Amino acid sequence: MxxxxxxxxxxxxxxxxxxxxxxxxxxxxxxxxxxxxxxxxxxxxxxxxxxxxxxxxxxxxxxxxxxxxxxxxxxxxxxxxxxxxxxxxxxxxxxxxxxxxxxxxxxxxxxxxxxxxxxxxxxxxxxxxxxxxxxxxxxxxxxxxxxxxxxxxxxxxxxxxxxxxxxxxxxxxxxxxxxxxxxxxxxxxxxADPEWILDQVRKRALALEETHERESFGSPGWRVGSEKTGKYFAYFTQKLHGEASVGLLVKTSGLDEQAALIDADPELYYAPKFYGKSGWIAIRLDLGRTDWDHIADWLAKSWRLVAPKRLTRMIDIADQF
Missing domain, CATH: 3.40.50.170 (Formyl transferase, N-terminal domain)
Known part of the structure; x- marks a missing residue:
C-alpha cells in the first residue's frame, strides 16, 4: 500500500x-x-x-x-x-x-x-x-x-x-x-487518479499557442498548428501501446538526450515502446511527486521543436526583451 x-x-x-x-x-x-x-x-x-x-x-x-x-x-x-x-x-x-x-x-x-x-x-x-x-x-x-x-x-x-x-x-x-x-x-x-493527472496535463498543453487536442490510438495527444497540418508535440500515456504507467510523452532533441535523461533518473524517465526509437521520452506522472512546473517546461520545449517557424520566431523576438 x-x-x-x-x-x-x-x-x-x-x-x-x-x-x-x-x-x-x-x-x-x-x-x-x-x-x-x-x-x-x-x-x-x-x-x-x-x-x-x-x-x-x-x-x-x-x-x-x-x-x-x-x-x-x-x-x-x-x-x-x-x-x-x-x-x-x-x-x-x-x-x-x-x-x-x-x-x-x-x-x-x-x-x-x-x-x-x-x-x-x-x-x-x-x-x-x-x-x-x-x-x-x-x-x-x-x-x-x-x-x-x-x-x-x-x-x-x-x-x-x-x-x-x-x-x-x-x-x-x-x-x-x-x-x-x-x-x-x-x-x-x-x-494517483489518471483523470486528475490528464486534466493537469491538458490545461498546460492547451495553454500553449495554437494548440489543439486530438486522440491518437485512443489516447489524448496535443498538436500545434492547424487542424489539417498540425504536428504532435505530446501524448498522454495510460496503457498506450501496452505502457503500464501513467505518463507524458514529449519530444527530445534526439537519442543522446533521451539516453542521458534515463541515465540521470530512470525512475522518472523511460523510453516509450512505440516512439522511443524516434527520440521521444516518457515522463512518469503516477509517482505522487510530480513537479508540474517541470511538466509545463517540457511541454513548452516539445511544442517548440515542432511549432511553425512563424510562432517560434515571435517567441524568440519576445525573449530578447
Missing part, C-alpha cells in the same frame, strides 16, 4: 469533525493519517480526545499576538509534525494571507452551507429565513477570501417542516461527519 498522507487538524472547540477524521483514519485502507491536532485554545475539549487517541497535540492561545505571529506558531508546529495537509475542523480564526499561501492547495475546510450560499456565520438560520428546501455542507480548498475556495464536494440536507436552526444543524453535522473524511481521502490521492 502507498505511504499515507500526513494530516494536521486545527480546532478551536470540541472537534466533532476532527473525531470523524480520526476514526476514519483508523481504517486500514484510509489513505491518510492524523499526525497533529493543534488549537488556539488550550482548553479546547477536542485536544483531550486527540491525546487519548495517541495523537500529538499543540495548543497556543492567540491573545496578545498578532494574527501573523500566531499563525507562524501554528505553521511551525505543523511543519515539525511532518504534515503534508492542513484540515480546518471548527478552527475559529481567520487565517493570515501568508499562512494560507504557505499551504495553498494543501488546506481544506468544511462549511455548513451549500456554498457559494451563506458564507460566514448563522448559516442554518439564513437558510431557514430564505425559505430554502435544502441546506447542507461543503468541503472546499482554503483561499485568502473567506469560504471562497474551490469546492471539492457537497452534501444536501433536506429542511423539514418545523425545523429550527438547532434541529437543522444537528442533521447537517451528521452529513459533515460523512462528507469530510471521504472528501479528504479522495483529495490526498488525487495525484
Amino acid at each position: 502507498a505511504e499515507k498522507a500526513r494530516v494536521a487538524i486545527l480546532i478551536s472547540g470540541r472537534g466533532s469533525n476532527m473525531a470523524a477524521l480520526v476514526y476514519a483514519a483508523k481504517a486500514g485502507d484510509c489513505p491518510y493519517e492524523i499526525v497533529l491536532v493543534a488549537s488556539n485554545d488550550p482548553a479546547a475539549p477536542g485536544l483531550a480526545l486527540a491525546e487519548a487517541e495517541a495523537i500529538a497535540t499543540c495548543a497556543h492561545p492567540h491573545k496578545g499576538l498578532t494574527r501573523e505571529a500566531h499563525d507562524q506558531i501554528m505553521h511551525d508546529a505543523i511543519v515539525r509534525s511532518g504534515a503534508e495537509y492542513v484540515v480546518l475542523a471548527g478552527y475559529m480564526r481567520i487565517l493570515s494571507d501568508g499562512f494560507v499561501q504557505k499551504w495553498a492547495d494543501r488546506m481544506v475546510n468544511i462549511h455548513p452551507s451549500l456554498l457559494p450560499k451563506y458564507k460566514g456565520l448563522d448559516t442554518y438560520q439564513r437558510a431557514l429565513d430564505a425559505g430554502d428546501r435544502v441546506a447542507g455542507c461543503s468541503v472546499h480548498l482554503v483561499t485568502p477570501q473567506l469560504d471562497d475556495g474551490p469546492i471539492l464536494a457537497q452534501t444536501e440536507v433536506a429542511i423539514l417542516p418545523g425545523d429550527d436552526a438547532d434541529s437543522l444543524a444537528s442533521r447537517i453535522l451528521i452529513a459533515e461527519h460523512q462528507l469530510y473524511p471521504a472528501t479528504l481521502a479522495r483529495y490526498v490521492t488525487r495525484e
Whole structure:
C-alpha cells in the first residue's frame, strides 16, 4: 500500500469533525493519517480526545499576538509534525494571507452551507429565513477570501417542516461527519487518479499557442498548428501501446538526450515502446511527486521543436526583451 498522507487538524472547540477524521483514519485502507491536532485554545475539549487517541497535540492561545505571529506558531508546529495537509475542523480564526499561501492547495475546510450560499456565520438560520428546501455542507480548498475556495464536494440536507436552526444543524453535522473524511481521502490521492493527472496535463498543453487536442490510438495527444497540418508535440500515456504507467510523452532533441535523461533518473524517465526509437521520452506522472512546473517546461520545449517557424520566431523576438 502507498505511504499515507500526513494530516494536521486545527480546532478551536470540541472537534466533532476532527473525531470523524480520526476514526476514519483508523481504517486500514484510509489513505491518510492524523499526525497533529493543534488549537488556539488550550482548553479546547477536542485536544483531550486527540491525546487519548495517541495523537500529538499543540495548543497556543492567540491573545496578545498578532494574527501573523500566531499563525507562524501554528505553521511551525505543523511543519515539525511532518504534515503534508492542513484540515480546518471548527478552527475559529481567520487565517493570515501568508499562512494560507504557505499551504495553498494543501488546506481544506468544511462549511455548513451549500456554498457559494451563506458564507460566514448563522448559516442554518439564513437558510431557514430564505425559505430554502435544502441546506447542507461543503468541503472546499482554503483561499485568502473567506469560504471562497474551490469546492471539492457537497452534501444536501433536506429542511423539514418545523425545523429550527438547532434541529437543522444537528442533521447537517451528521452529513459533515460523512462528507469530510471521504472528501479528504479522495483529495490526498488525487495525484494517483489518471483523470486528475490528464486534466493537469491538458490545461498546460492547451495553454500553449495554437494548440489543439486530438486522440491518437485512443489516447489524448496535443498538436500545434492547424487542424489539417498540425504536428504532435505530446501524448498522454495510460496503457498506450501496452505502457503500464501513467505518463507524458514529449519530444527530445534526439537519442543522446533521451539516453542521458534515463541515465540521470530512470525512475522518472523511460523510453516509450512505440516512439522511443524516434527520440521521444516518457515522463512518469503516477509517482505522487510530480513537479508540474517541470511538466509545463517540457511541454513548452516539445511544442517548440515542432511549432511553425512563424510562432517560434515571435517567441524568440519576445525573449530578447
